[in-house]
Amino acid sequence: MFARRLRSSAAFGISACVKKEIRPLPLRPARTLNFSTTHSRQTITASIPLPPTKRSFLRRTARVFALAVLFSSAGFIMSVAPVVKAANGYLNPPSDEETLTMFTPSDDVSREVEEFIKNHPIAVELRSQPEYSESRPHLKIPEGQRSHNLTGGTLLGPGRVVVPPFVWSERGGKSLVSISYLGEDLCGHPGLVHGGLLATLLDEGLARCCFAALPNKVGMTANLNINYRNPTPAGGFVVLRAVTTKVEGRKAWVEGRIETLVAEGEKPVVLAEATALFIEPRQAASMARVYPVQ
Structure with missing residues (x-):
């Protein structure tokens, strides 16, 4: 009988526990979450942010257009600035004295x-x-364009034509004298200046001599004959002398030579001699405004 009671009590206990676990919990009223301090009482409240107000389509379009105009203008100015500077240099070249x-x-x-x-x-x-x-005519070329010019940029510098040549021009395009220093990086054969460089100097020097005698001060080489007389040592001074012998309308004939620069009283050595014909182009009236007399 004792065992029967024990089994009955155990069954009752398990049944009571099961009934207790599945018993529904009583509902309680909700409470407000408050924080209290010794100084003040604060209540937390939640707020839902409103969506941002969209700008009107017209205002957004105007803003994009303004930015496009701003950046386009800046890019245009940056791109044309070198061109404007070069054009100003050609149209307003420095004077001989400058x-x-x-x-x-x-x-x-x-x-x-x-x-x-x-x-x-x-x-x-x-x-x-x-x-x-x-004057020093090569310096009349705008600075931004000198790197594209053979005698005014490429051939100037250490080891080459060390300093911009000095030039003395007689009024009316009658004659010209120029002094240059030819460095050791201008050789054809070791220690000797390349004959092509002497041809370049003669072509440019004789042309510059007669420019002032032509109607619009511009001429193109039509013919250039050169006779090389002596080798030209590199690392030395040379003198170019030119004389305008004849002018007929748009045509000018010039003779010249390159010789060594010697002390007063000494006789120079003639290195190369040349004769040339220069003709002013028919469109020279407009070219004269772009290419100043150098």
């Missing part, structure tokens, strides 16, 4: 060459004659 102050030697070699040419007796004599004007 070119004499536009070059500053940057090393000992160029400073020595510069001073030697300036103070040479030939330069001093030509500078004293009023019918001659002194």
